[in-house]
Amino acid sequence: xxxxxxxxxxxxxxxxxxxxxxxxxxxxxxxxxxxxxxxxxxxxxxxxxxxxxxxxxxxxxxxxxxxxxxxxxxxxxxxxxxxxxxxxxxxxxxxxxxxxxxxxxxxxxxxxxxxxxxxxxxxxxxxxxxxxxxxxxxxxxxxxxxxxxxxxxxxxxxxxxxxxxxxxxxxxxxxxxxxxxxxxxxxxxxxxxxxxxxxxxxxxxxxxxxxxxxxxxxxxxxxxxxxxxxxxxxxxxxxxxxxxxxxxxxxxxxxxxxxxxxxxxxxxxxxxxx
Numbered sequence: 278x279x280x281x282x283x284x285x286x287x288x289x290x291x292x293x294x295x296x297x298x299x300x301x302x303x304x305x306x307x308x309x310x311x312x313x314x315x316x317x318x319x320x321x322x323x324x325x326x327x328x329x330x331x332x333x334x335x336x337x338x339x340x341x342x343x344x345x346x347x348x349x350x351x352x353x354x355x356x357x358x359x360x361x362x363x364x365x366x367x368x369x370x371x372x373x374x375x376x377x378x379x380x381x382x383x384x385x386x387x388x389x390x391x392x393x394x395x396x397x398x399x400x401x402x403x404x405x406x407x408x409x410x411x412x413x414x415x416x417x418x419x420x421x422x423x424x425x426x427x428x429x430x431x432x433x434x435x436x437x438x439x440x441x442x443x444x445x446x447x448x449x450x451x452x453x454x455x456x457x458x459x460x461x462x463x464x465x466x467x468x469x470x471x472x473x474x475x476x477x478x479x480x481x482x483x484x485x486x487x488x489x490x491x492x493x494x495x496x497x498x499x500x501x502x503x504x505x506x507x508x509x510x511x512x513x514x515x516x517x518x519x520x521x522x523x524x525x526x527x528x529x530x531x532x533x534x535x536x537x538x539x540x541x542x543x544x545x546x547x548x549x550x551x
Contacts, residue, residue, distance in 0.1 A: 280451060283319060285312060289447075294463050295338030300325075302447040309447065310433045314425035316449070317487065325449040328458050329432065329490035329497075332446050336463030341452065343460070344474030352472060354399035356519045361393075368393030388530040394515050395534075403512035405483040406502025422544070424485040424501040431489050431499035431545045445492060454478065455487045459496065466494040467550045468521035476520055486546070494550040496522075503543050510540040522548035 279291050279298050289302040306312050316327040371390040436442045450458045456477030460470050467473060477498070480486035485501030504510045514537035517525045526536050528551070540546075 280323075280325065280449075282449070283316060283323065283325070285315075286447075286449075292332060294336055294461060297338065297451055297461055299451070299462065300449040301330075301332045305436070305442070305445060305447055309436070310429055313432050314423075314429045317425045317428055320455075324451050324453070326452050326455050326458050328448045328450050328462070328488070329435070329445045329492065330448050330462060330464070331444055331492045332448070334492060335465055337465040338463035339460040339470050341457035341460040341474055343471040344457070344478060347471050347475035349475045349479060350399075350402065352475075353402075353516065353519050357396075357399045357515065360519065361397075364393060367391065389532050391526060391530070391532040393533050394518070395511060396515065400512050400515070402479065403483070403504055403509050403516060406485065406500075406504055408502050422485075422501050424487050424499070427485065427501040427544050428487045428489050428499040431497060434545065435490060435497055441492075445490070454481060456481050458488050459491050462491065464491040464496070467491075467496055467548070473520060476516060480516075496548045498546040498548070500544045500546060504540065505542055507538065507541060511537045513537075514540055517546070517548070520548060521550070523551045524549045 280300075282300060285306075285308075287302050287304055287306050289300055291298045291300050293299075313327055316325070320326045368391060436445075439445070448462070450461050452458050452461045456474055459467070459477075460474055464470075473496075477486065477488055480498065480500075484503060487499045487501075488496065489499050490497040504513055511534075514525075514533060517536075517540075518533070525548070526533050528549075
């Protein structure tokens with residue numbers, strides 16, 4: 278069954294994604310930066326979440342409820358133990374960083390040494406960002422930024438910097454929350470959707486995060502209340518690592534402390550899978 282569309286949308290069409298009808302625009306609206314926060318605010322009533330994607334991308338719709346069964350802390354603790362076991366030799370030995378190949382030009386430096394996370398065991402989830410009101414909170418953070426405003430900024434920056442922006446469409450996705458949109462759409466280029474869905478839900482609750490785009494192997498998240506303390510950013514960086522995304526510390530090679538420092542106050546998170 279198709280749903281009633283909000284006013285102010287461009288021409289578009291409905292397409293089936295598993296059991297769900299999703300609406301896709303034929304072209305991106307000219308006023309998408311102004312339209313986005315309004316659509317996001319209305320989502321609490323309409324259940325329709327705005328999202329940027331490529332309608333022609335392969336889709337394997339999944340049940341978002343699979344994330345309900347993920348015991349996030351237990352899974353991440355076990356995943357970190359295995360990750361640490363595999364990576365510890367490289368973290369411990371500065372000489373084990375990837376060497377420069379013999380055919381590599383002289384002006385190309387070897388990969389920097391990564392000392393890894395400063396934890397011997399799972400440290401627990403990063404605490405909620407400043408100004409959080411708890412699970413499902415949609416209020417403003419300490420700097421007055423709402424999830425809607427943060428999402429609109431992220432969308433604007435993405436469209437300005439994305440060379441393939443012309444291939445993206447605005448989708449309205451019936452979902453219980455923003456974090457469930459990748460599963461409903463059937464985005465299939467990332468990591469395990471149940472774990473990723475559980476992480477995205479938790480980031481929504483703690484940091485006012487919203488999933489704004491999935492296309493190819495990329496996932497973009499806006500953040501209203503990012504961590505401001507370096508110690509909190511380190512714990513969040515470990516959550517990013519355990520998302521299984523290929524770009525976190527590995528592509529391009531980025532020492533964990535550097536990646537964590539860059540998360541302090543950062544209001545847009547980008548993940549990609551090769």
